[in-house]
Amino acid sequence: MKNGDIVQKLLAWFARHARDLPWRRTRDPYAIWVSEIMLQQTQVKTVLPYWRRWLRALPHLAALADAPPATLHKLWEGLGYYARVRNLQRAAQIIQQQHHGRFPRDFDAVRALPGIGRYTAGAICSIAFNQPRPVLDGNVMRVLARLYGVAGNPRAGRANARLWELAEALVRRAAGLRARRGCAALNQSLMELGALVCAPRQPRCALCPVSGACVAHRTGRVAELPERPRRTRPTPRRFMAFVVDRHGRVLVRQRPAGGVNARLWEFPNVEVAPGDSDARAAARKALGRLPAALEPLAVLPHTITRYRITLAAYRAAWRGETTPSRAGARWVERRALNQLAFAGAHRKILRQLQAGPGKPS
DNA sequence: TAGCCGTGGAT
DNA sequence: TATCCAAGGCT
Numbered sequence: 001m002k003n004g005d006i007v008q009k010l011l012a013w014f015a016r017h018a019r020d021l022p023w024r025r026t027r028d029p030y031a032i033w034v035s036e037i038m039l040q041q042t043q044v045k046t047v048l049p050y051w052r053r054w055l056r057a058l059p060h061l062a063a064l065a066d067a068p069p070a071t072l073h074k075l076w077e078g079l080g081y082y083a084r085v086r087n088l089q090r091a092a093q094i095i096q097q098q099h100h101g102r103f104p105r106d107f108d109a110v111r112a113l114p115g116i117g118r119y120t121a122g123a124i125c126s127i128a129f130n131q132p133r134p135v136l137d138g139n140v141m142r143v144l145a146r147l148y149g150v151a152g153n154p155r156a157g158r159a160n161a162r163l164w165e166l167a168e169a170l171v172r173r174a175a176g177l178r179a180r181r182g183c184a185a186l187n188q189s190l191m192e193l194g195a196l197v198c199a200p201r202q203p204r205c206a207l208c209p210v211s212g213a214c215v216a217h218r219t220g221r222v223a224e225l226p227e228r229p230r231r232t233r234p235t236p237r238r239f240m241a242f243v244v245d246r247h248g249r250v251l252v253r254q255r256p257a258g259g260v261n262a263r264l265w266e267f268p269n270v271e272v273a274p275g276d277s278d279a280r281a282a283a284r285k286a287l288g289r290l291p292a293a294l295e296p297l298a299v300l301p302h303t304i305t306r307y308r309i310t311l312a313a314y315r316a317a318w319r320g321e322t323t324p325s326r327a328g329a330r331w332v333e334r335r336a337l338n339q340l341a342f343a344g345a346h347r348k349i350l351r352q353l354q355a356g357p358g359k360p361s
Numbered sequence: 362t363a364g365c366c367g368t369g370g371a372t
Numbered sequence: 373t374a375t376c377c378a379a380g381g382c383t
Contacts, residue, residue: 035379036379036380037379037380038379039378039379039380040378040379040380040381041366041367041368041377041378041379041380041381042367042368042369042378042379043368043369043370043377043378043379044378044379045369045370046368046369046370046378047379078367078368078369079367079368080366080367080368080369081366081367081368081380081381082366082367083366083381083382084366084380084381087381087382114381114382115380115381115382116381117380117381117382118380118381119379119380119381120379120380120381123379135379137378137379137380138377138378138379138380139378139379140379156362156363157362187379188379191379194379195378195379200376200377200378201371201372201376201377202372228376228377231375231376231377232363232364232365259366260365260366260367261366261367262366343367343368344367344368
């Protein structure tokens with residue numbers, strides 16, 4: 001089967017089976033851009049409510065460029081990879097200054113914006129502007145590695161370069177057809193096929209429109225392709241968090257810029273050694289002599305690196321020597337905690353706190 | 362190049 | 373429970 005036939009099959013399949021997603025109902029590059037950033041390493045189902053809320057709060061590019069960072073963090077809270085939201089605003093400001101507030105259509109200009117790599121630039125240019133630019137995300141890597149029998153690490157080296165070539169050949173073919181918005185549809189069809197049919201495990205080859213052309217299917221290598229290099233194992237780490245309540249106000253701290261959960265808020269916490277079965281005792285020991293009111297509430301299970309409040313900042317805050325500009329620690333009214341952006345286990349602690357007099361975990 | 366950067370869902 | 377993975381980018 002030739003590439004032209006593959007493209008036709010994919011387009012026909014996509015026309016029938018594409019999910020009705022809200023960002024597919026618009027051609028506004030701003031809205032599509034926001035969806036692409038949110039969707040990086042994030043599932044569609046997770047993104048949906050965030051995207052809707054974002055577009056209501058910040059309906060156009062100028063609103064994003066001028067928004068207070070705290071508002072953006074709150075809108076992004078829980079989505080993860082928080083550098084994305086900061087890059088989003090930086091890019092919006094660059095567009096305001098260098099592109100007169102109009103989202104650029106030139107691929108290289110789009111690619112140059114912070115937070116936009118080769119994939120995202122291709123996605124925006126093809127989906128919003130129907131340009132023949134290839135996309136290669138996790139879905140497309142899987143589809144093309146199987147369809148064309150591409151061995152090797154699809155995320156690096158020669159295999160990756162080959163997959164980009166294949167993706168480009170297909171989208172160029174789509175551009176040559178009469179199909180309306182063929183580039184936009186072709187790229188999305190590859191991603192949609194990977195999401196709905198050509199799944200990582202137990203792919204539904206019986207439903208695949210291009211199984212007749214699929215090298216992996218023909219040679220019985222669907223399960224082996226794409227190759228997956230071993231991922232680096234995360235090192236489990238535990239942290240003990242404290243909810244310190246003084247007359248209805250709670251001690252929280254803003255994390256520094258750079259590193260994990262940069263600039264988001266957290267409850268004071270200390271790391272507990274893996275061998276310590278009694279996390280509270282270990283945390284007490286780590287903190288030294290504690291005020292009577294300081295009662296540990298929850299253990300933060302974490303598998304990420306670098307996640308630690310400085311004890312100096314914590315102790316200074318407790319003694320009332322808080323200098324928010326440096327330590328970032330504050331006493332905040334319980335109700336006002338809602339207005340701050342927390343991440344990870346701290347979000348769960350906050351929910352627990354607001355659910356009432358919950359039990360310590 | 363490979364490790365960092367979050368979170369939730371699926372198996 | 374352990375592992376993988378999701379519309380990746382950056383360094």
